[in-house]
Amino acid sequence: MEDWLSMPKVELHAHLNGSVRDSTLLELASVLGEKGVIVFSDVEHVIRKNDRSLTEVFRLFDLIHILTTDHKVITRITKEVIEDFASENVVYLELRTTPKNNASIGMSKRSYLGAVLEGIKAVTAVDVAFRPHSSDVGSQKNSSLVNHTCSGSARKKIYVRILLSIDRRETTEAAMETVKLALEMRDLGVVGIDLSGNPIVGEWVTFFPALQFAREQGLYVTLHCGEVPNPKEIQAMLDFQPQRIGHACCFEEEEWKTLKSLSIPLICIMQNIL
Numbered sequence: 439m440e441d442w443l444s445m446p447k448v449e450l451h452a453h454l455n456g457s458v459r460d461s462t463l464l465e466l467a468s469v470l471g472e473k474g475v476i477v478f479s480d481v482e483h484v485i486r487k488n489d490r491s492l493t494e495v496f497r498l499f500d501l502i503h504i505l506t507t508d509h510k511v512i513t514r515i516t517k518e519v520i521e522d523f524a525s526e527n528v529v530y531l532e533l534r535t536t537p538k539n540n541a542s543i544g545m546s547k548r549s550y551l552g553a554v555l556e557g558i559k560a561v562t563a564v565d566v567a568f569r570p571h572s573s574d575v576g577s578q579k580n581s582s583l584v585n586h587t588c589s590g591s592a593r594k595k596i597y598v599r600i601l602l603s604i605d606r607r608e609t610t611e612a613a614m615e616t617v618k619l620a621l622e623m624r625d626l627g628v629v630g631i632d633l634s635g636n637p638i639v640g641e642w643v644t645f646f647p648a649l650q651f652a653r654e655q656g657l658y659v660t661l662h663c664g665e666v667p668n669p670k671e672i673q674a675m676l677d678f679q680p681q682r683i684g685h686a687c688c689f690e691e692e693e694w695k696t697l698k699s700l701s702i703p704l705i706c707i708m709q710n711i712l
C-alpha cells in the first residue's frame with residue numbers, strides 16, 4: 439500500500455460528493471441531527487458501511503447531498519478533497535461535480551460552482567495549479583489560482599481541472615444550463631461535461647442536445663456508460679464517441695470491440711468490481 443501511496447498518480451474519475459471524508463460526513467450529520475433536520479443514529483451506519491450495492495450507493499448520495507447542500511460546506515469539502523488527493527500523491531486531479539439549484543437556500547448552479555472555486559482557492563496544504571482555458575494561459579487569472587511559497591522550497595503541487603456533471607434525473611433544459619455554465623467558466627478551469635447519476639434513470643435522448651452542444655463548443659465530454667445492461671443506450675453513447683467512457687462493466691463483446699476500434703479511453707472500471 440505504501441508503494442501505491444508514494445507513486446505519482448492521475449485521478450480521472452473523482453466525484454466531489456463521492457469523495458468526502460467520512461469524518462466530515464459524520465460531523466455534518468451530527469450538526470444536522472442536533473438541529474433536528476435528520477436523526478443521527480438513522481444515518482450513522484449508512485455513512486460507516488463499506489460494501490454497498492449500486493442502489494445503496496445512490497441512496498447514500500441522496501443523503502450526502504442533504505449533508506453538503508450549503509455553499510460553505512461545498513467550499514469546505516472541495517478544499518478537503520483536493521488536499522486528501524494531494525496527500526496520496528495524486529498530481530493531476532479531474533474533479534467532477536453536479537451544479538445544483540436549491541432556491542430554498544439561495545443556491546443556483548452558478549453559485550454552487552462559485553463555492554467549488556472558492557474551495558480550490560482555499561487549499562493551503564499544497565500548491566494548486568488550476569489551468570485556465572488555453573486562450574488565457576499565463577494571464578493574471580491563472581497565477582491568482584496558484585499558491586506559491588515565499589521560501590522557494592519545493593512543495594507538493596496538484597493540477598486540478600473541473601468537469602461539470604449532468605445528473606440523469608435532470609431535464610434537457612437543466613442539462614443545457616450546466617453546459618452553458620461550463621462555457622462561461624471555461625477560463626476558470628472547467629474543461630468538460632460528464633453525464634452521471636443513477637443508470638436506471640433517464641433517457642439518452644434527454645441529454646443528447648446538451649452533450650452535442652457541449653461538443654460543438656469544444657468542451658470535452660465523458661459519459662458513464664454500461665453500468666447496467668442497456669444495449670440501446672450503450673450503442674447511442676458509442677455512436678456519440680465521447681472523449682472518455684466510465685465503467686462499461688455491462689459491455690458485451692461487440693461493444694468492447696467498438697470501444698477499442700474507436701480508441702475511446704475507459705476509466706473507472708474497478709469501482710463497480712470492488
Ligand SMILES: CNc1ncnc2c1ncn2[C@@H]1O[C@H](COP(=O)(O)O)[C@@H](O)[C@H]1O
Nearest residue numbers: 453454455456499535536603605634635662
Ligand atoms: C457508482 N458509480 C456512479 N455512477 C453514476 N453516477 C455516479 C457514480 N458515482 C457518483 N455518481 C454521481 O456523482 C454524484 C455525487 O457527486 P456530485 O454531487 O456530482 O459532486 C452522484 O449523485 C451521482 O450523480
